[in-house]
Amino acid sequence: MHGRALLSAYLSPSTVVQPLIHRWYAIPFLAAPHTGALNLAKRYVPALRSYLASPQKHERALANPSMFGAPFIDAGPSGPEGVQALLDQTLATGDPKLRMAEDIDTLRTTLRKLGDGRALTSIYQDLPESLKGIVELVYDTANSPSVRFFESLVYRSAAAQPEAQVLSLLERHNPRQPFIYSSPVLPHGEGRTDLRLPFAAEVLDELFAARLRPVDVEELAGRLGIAEADRAGFRRLFTAEAPRGYVPNETGGVRMQYFGHASVLLDFGGFTVMTDPTIGYDDDGFPQHYAIADLPESIDVVVLSHGHSDHFSLETLLQLRRRIKTIVVPQSSGGSLADISLRAMLEHYGFTDVVELADMQSLQIGPATITALPFLGEHGELDIRAKMVPMVRLGGRGFMFATDTSPVDPTVYDLVSKEIGQVDALFIGLECVGAPMTWLYGPLLDEPMSREHSVERGLRGSFAAPADRLAERLGARQIFVYALGIEPWLKHLTGCWYDPEAEQLKQSEILRELAGNRGVGAELLYITAERVWPVVDAS
Structure with missing residues (x-):
């Protein structure tokens, strides 16, 4: 203009x-x-x-x-x-945030000193102003003291700072x-x-x-x-130019469109389900790809697998706030620093229909069934519950989004496989290198961690061999490698880029060979992709 x-x-x-x-x-x-x-x-x-x-x-x-x-x-x-x-x-x-950070550390020091099994009630009268009314002092079953936050009230405290x-x-x-x-x-x-x-x-x-x-x-x-x-x-x-608009799915089947990283849009007869939307824009100087202009006017369901910034993008979600009918999130454990509530955050930022799912809970919404499967690994072995492997059933087809999970104990999926039905497409991340645990969680820890332990507990997903074993146990008919963060328009968010010599891409090739030996297709999703699955008659 x-x-x-x-x-x-x-x-x-x-x-x-x-x-x-x-x-x-x-x-x-x-x-x-x-x-x-x-x-x-x-x-x-x-x-x-x-x-x-x-x-x-x-x-x-x-x-x-x-x-x-x-x-x-x-x-x-x-x-x-x-x-x-x-x-x-x-x-x-x-100051409201900086003061709260200082007060959290002071309180944790007090708990280490006094939390020897005695009652903690006397500490409440000495709580600093920034923490009054928003914390509960608790012991775990190992008799270790800790702080639990009432997260909906935290957003009502001075530290929320909407002016910032x-x-x-x-x-x-x-x-x-x-x-x-x-x-x-x-x-x-x-x-x-x-x-x-x-x-x-x-x-x-x-x-x-x-x-x-x-x-x-x-x-x-x-x-x-x-x-x-x-x-x-x-x-x-x-x-002044009108937008190009969404292209309806007129195939009669379930259409998958890949928007980059972990963002996948499923459309069955106009009913849409989207996972982990982190969407790019037009005219970004990169190869043509689906962007925010290619989304439908209304998205029936958005499913968020976990709260890492490349999967839970406020940038995208705020822009879609009034276009999303329902957001499905994993249920947190309730108030620990590492396991923040995605529901509380979304509701604070203006989202009105947020549904939490615990492990193995399902939501039937329109023609879709969304089930929250257990999510192993990638969270530094912290006690984080707000994570799930979404299983979406649509048009008689099954789509599992195993994003950053590491199947360290695939027995989990043996126990659920009969309940989730056929897996037509397994989407899995092979971010097998990952950053040290403290890269993301360091500021939240009570005390510093050694570099050795931080690396051992790195934020990594699966390697090719365990991913293939998981696919075999599930009977997955097609494997898609995704969520590697290598789309060029996401570099500033993920810190990654396409490098043929990167271990993640080498593992993708290994998975393709392993799955191919079993007669199963495996491919890397990169930049853009579209597939259609014919409907299966449930009767």
């Missing part, structure tokens, strides 16, 4: 929408106030200080392409001045954006338009609805609180 006003226009399919908290990308462990407090205090503020102590060290490290994803800040054009400004702003405005939330809009994807875990998103004049609104604000749904229907851009800008000086940049996010 080049800054010119249009009375009526669509939000461009190339417009990127990034949710930020204190200018850091809103991964789930930052979006939850209590874990966000620990991440801000123990990951992000130290990272800013490390950079300012030696900007050259960070720049030299990132000059090596293989260091993309390492814990070094890429400040871009903002440089040290921008990082210093962010640190100053964070220390000035982030920003939706940052870009005209198109920046393929050079730094890794979101290591670098903040600094407002350094690269064409960003920042909406300083809480993620739960209903007016944002009007912006996202403009993907499908034209809006009065100037009127919307006023409703979003965009200053006159920023209006020209906001107008450039819109286009």
Whole structure:
């Protein structure tokens, strides 16, 4: 639009929408106030200080392409001045979170000192203000003391800080954006338009609805609180061209469309089920792929397998908030720091129909049955329950999404195989290398962990041989390798890219050979794919 006003226009399919908290990308462990407090205090503020102590060290490290994803800040054009400004702003405005992080650590120290089996009730009177009313002090069956959080109340505490939330809009994807875990998103004049609104604000749904229907851009800008000086940049996010729209499934069967990573859309007669939506945009400079413009106007069910940021994407979910009818999530254990409730988070951020499933629970919705199967591995051997291997039955077909699971004990699936029926397609991740456990969970731990143990308990999925054994035990008729994080438009989110020499891709070839020896097809999903399964008559 080049800054010119249009009375009526669509939000461009190339417009990127990034949710930020204190200018850091809103991964789930930052979006939850209590874990966000620990991440801000123990990951992000130290990272800013490390950079300012030696900007050259960070720049030299990132000059090596293989260091993309390492814990070094890429400040871009903002440089040290921008990082210093962010640190100053964070220390000035982030006190509710920083105080909560300090108070959590103080409370855990107190519990280690006094939690020897005696009653813990006397500690409540000395709880710091930031934790009053939102925690319960408990023992486990080994008589070890710990803290349980009332998560729905945590979102009502001062540490929720809706004023620190920003939706940052870009005209198109920046393929050079730094890794979101290591670098903040600094407002350094690269064409960003920042909406300083809480993620739960209903007016944002009007912006996202403009993907499908034209809006009065100037009127919307006023409703979003965009200053006159920023209006020209906001107008450039819109286009007079109508969106291409969703292509209906007219095959009569169950159609699968692969949107990248772990995002799979199933369509049976117009009834749609989508897994782990982390969706890219048009005009990103990469090979043609399904993008947010290719989604249907209404998605009947979204199924989220677990709460890692490449599977639980607030960036995508917020844009689809009013297009999703039902979201299915795994049930958490209830209040531990590592096992945050996905339901509580989604409801806080404005989602209205969220269904939790515990292991082996099923939801019948329309023509689909969704079952939560046990999910082994990939979570550093922490006691995390908010994870599931979704099994979707649709059109008489069975689709299992074993995403990042590691079948360390495949007997689990022997016990459930008779109940879940035929597996027509097994989707499985071969992220067999993985990051050390502390890379993700370090800020949440009571005490530091040795590098050796962190690596041993790395965040890894399956190798080829166990994946093939799992497929054989399930009688899977087709295997798809996915969720490797190698789509080029996701590099800033996953820290990965397509490398034929990477162990994950080598394992994919090994799996193809192993399965082929049994007469079963196995293929790697990459960039885009589409398949159709004829309906099976259930009678």
